[in-house]
Amino acid sequence: MPLFFGKECIMETSIKQKIKIASLIREQLHLLLDHRFQEVQRLIYVVCTNLERLQAGRKSLEYCGYHNWHGAAARLTTQMENKLRDLPYAAEQATRMITNTKVSMPPLRQIAEELIQLQNEFGSFEFDLKEQTISVLTDPIELEGVYLGEFEIRLDIGKLAQLRDCTVFQVIAQDPHPAAANDSITHPHVSEEYLCAGDGSAALMQALATGRICDAFLLVKSILETYNPSSPYIQLDQWEGISCYDCGYVTDEESSYYCEACEQVFCGECFSYCRSCDSSLCRCCLSECPACEEPTCESCMSKCSDCDESVCVSCLIDGLCPSCKEEMEADDEEEEIETEQHVA
């Protein structure tokens, strides 16, 4: 049996094997439809409960009017106002879910044909019986001159029954070329191995719910082969370079700085120098002197012998911080005046 990214794969699956996989998919699609009908039931229940409460509120309001209970009537109408506001949302949700149930269950043969097409479109596919996943490999992908490598697109058949978003698919970089700022972003639209399908979401969900497995894989491939500069996890023009340890901004080597204290690399904005000894350090390794408010390194900070507050060596006079020094001078002056008066 041939190998497909290190595992046994089904390159020339028999019709029998394909029917077995198709059967698993169909089972999940049945469960998905069951879940959707249950969801319709739940949403209709929410609509009905709101209506019942409004009806009860209407009767109580009538009673309040009969007795001229204006305070109670005001409280009731506020409650009814909230229910009325909730109603259109609940009704819209229910209508949307009803639309989702209007899918025809694909026959087994059709799903098996999807698998044959999948094999034709991608050259091969892998089926993992234990994990119940179907995987294909893309060609190496390069976007705007940035090489991202090959990706495995993996469909988790077991998640089809809970189909809510694109997390049924995992997109796994085979030779990862992640963004400099974040190792888990292997593609502008993939983070933590999950795809953000954007404009492709609706078509992808529809393809999966109707058993058009091959179309769904092709759509994922199309998303991976397209760069949307208006909404990526990380812009491609910031893909390569050196990421600032503090803010994550990506710069080239010439514009990045190494901090000898914490041994990390920073951008110009997050890097500074000690105003006392001129040593270059990142802003995290520099403290602000409370007296002059200038960035100062740890070795140029010293404690005031009176109040114990740390200030930079430039601000320390006779072992005292400026405020203690000032206080001491004021005390001395006062003492001098007192002595003069005493002598006089």
Added chain:
Amino acid sequence: MKVLWINNDLGGFADYVPISENTTVEKFFNQQLSGRPAEDYLIRVNRQPVARDYVLQNGDRVTATPTKVDGAGS
């Protein structure tokens, strides 16, 4: 005469569409997705790639999957 038309762009819905005789796949695509360049779509008839002058037959299954789809992220 009608064909099953599956448009994987946007909503991705399937529908039966009536066609006249001798409609080529190119003409059909231009009717359904007028103004869109065919090269931006993967077009299959009965799950197979076909030439642009392929004449559609009654009951054919035509799919168009965009090859450029904007994903998202942030």
